[in-house]
Amino acid sequence: MNHEPYRPPLDPPPFEPVHVRRCIRTNVRIQNHDNREEVLILTSVTSAVDTFLNAHNDDVNIQNEDMDDGDVDDDEDDDSDDGSDISESSSSSSSSYDDMEEQEKEEGDRGSDRSVNNQVVNRMRAYWPRGDPLCVNPHGEFQTHIYYARVVQRADLNWITTDEEVALKRVSWQCIRAAQNRLSEDVIKEISALKYLSDFLGDNGTSMVDAHILTADIVMSDESYLYLVMPYCAGGDMCMRVAFAEERRLSEDESRAFFRQILKGLETMQRARICHKDLSPENLILLDDKSLVIDFGMCLRIPYSANGRHLITPRIACGKRQHLAPEIIRRHPFDGHAVDIWAAGTILLFMLTGMRFEYPPLYDRVLDNVDLGVSNEAMDILRRMFRLSPNDRMSLEEIRNHPFLQG
Structure with a gap:
């Protein structure tokens, strides 16, 4: 049970606003490839998120590709000029890169100045998306697209491929603007939370893999x-792992191993004073048999005062309902730790049995x-994690010490 007394509910403190790196979307010639390929060239220029949010846009149309709930393959036949296809270049970005190349040519051979310029150019890196999206995730009225990409590096006048693989999570500013203040899944909050977590891990000298949290290496924008540029995780998510398992469920040994990793992710979040609020099998990505928590668009900072941790004031009941704690459904004040413990229990249930609650149970035991x-x-561990009262629910330390985890 959670023996720490609950303190009166408070609104969660906001995450700090962040700046993002600018990128240039353009076509370049990559060594050993005949055709020019579209890449995203990372620049050193940063801009506040508000710069993009407040950009004048007369063409806001919430029916565009990122907010379309239809067949995701429709992208291939879309000939519109709204930039919905990742293979379509932005003319303004292309001209920016052309200006940069033209300036480089005009400089000619200028001795030491030219050497300095070459050092800068040769450090340039870009992301080369390959093929159709790996997945398209709906979030209320808009969608995020995940692409597989290769990192390419500038070497003298050529772009060459590297062995580095990444995943690109992409969402249009058009849709972010249209959906502002209408969704609890907040892309802007997500990138602020990822920066917050990256700083927390850096201050503690902990790697993403050891913390079992997947943060974004780079956040950039045109x-x-x-x-969002993230490590590429070829293992897919926990849903895929269970779907391809024998009898569509994991053995107890495998479930136990993954659950220990999930608890490590929970420990990281509790130490960072945040709650995820949307834990589910879909939000566990597998990197070399290591499970990492992803998708922080609904996470909240847990309010603290000099007296300790407080409850969080009621929020809109959104997320994957099969994994929501009863107090979220009821719109009661809630403990950030306890709601993530409940969700972790639903993931353990899914791994062990392949089943989920059809609807969050609103009765005890x-x-x-x-x-x-x-x-x-x-x-026993499942029964004790699914107590209706958060105060009767197992704490993280009690779960770790349970006999199921000692096997």
Whole structure:
């Protein structure tokens, strides 16, 4: 049980506003490839997010590709000029890069000045998206697109491929503007939270893998899109892992190993004083058999005072309902730690059985008279994680010390 007394609810403190790197979307010739390819060239210029949010846009149309709930393959036949296809260049970005190349040519051979310029040019890197989106994730009225990309490097006058693979998460500014203040899944809050977590991990000398949290390496933007550059995780998410497992569920040993990693991610978030609020199998990505928590668009900073941790004032009940704690559904004040513990329990249930709640149970001891065909230790930990009262729910330390985790 959670023995720490609950303090009166407070609004969560906001995340600090962030700046993003500017990028240039243009076509370049890559060594050993015949055709010019579209890439995103990372620059050293930074801009405040508000610069993009407040940009004048007379063409806001919430029915564009990023807010379309239809077939994601429609992108291939879209001939519009709204930049919806990642293979379509932005003319303004292209001209910026052309100006840079023209300036380089005009400089000629200027001795030491030219050497300095070459050092700068040769450090340039770009991201080369390949093929159709790996996935398209709906978020209310808009969608985010995830692309596989290769990192390319400038070497003298050539662009060459590297062995570095990344995932590009992309969402249009047009849709971000149109959906402002209408969704709890907030892309701007997500990038602020990722910066907050990156700083926290850096201050503590902890890597993403050890913390079991996936942050963005780079956040960049052109005039049309916001991009999050993340490590490419070829293992897919936990849903895929369970779907391809025998009997569409994991063994207790494998579930236990992954659950320990999930608890490590929970520990990281608790130490950073945030709650994820949207934990689910879809938000666990696998990197070399390591599970990492992703998608922080609904996360909240936990309010603290001199007296300790406070409850959070009620929020809109949004997210994946099968994984929401009852107090979120009821719009009660809630403890940030306890709602993530409940969600972690639903993930353990999914890994062990392949099943989810159809709807969050609003009564106590939901599994006390249920046999799920798992060990007594597994049943006991699930039953104790799904207590209706957050104060009766197991704490992170109690979960770690449970016999199921000692196997």
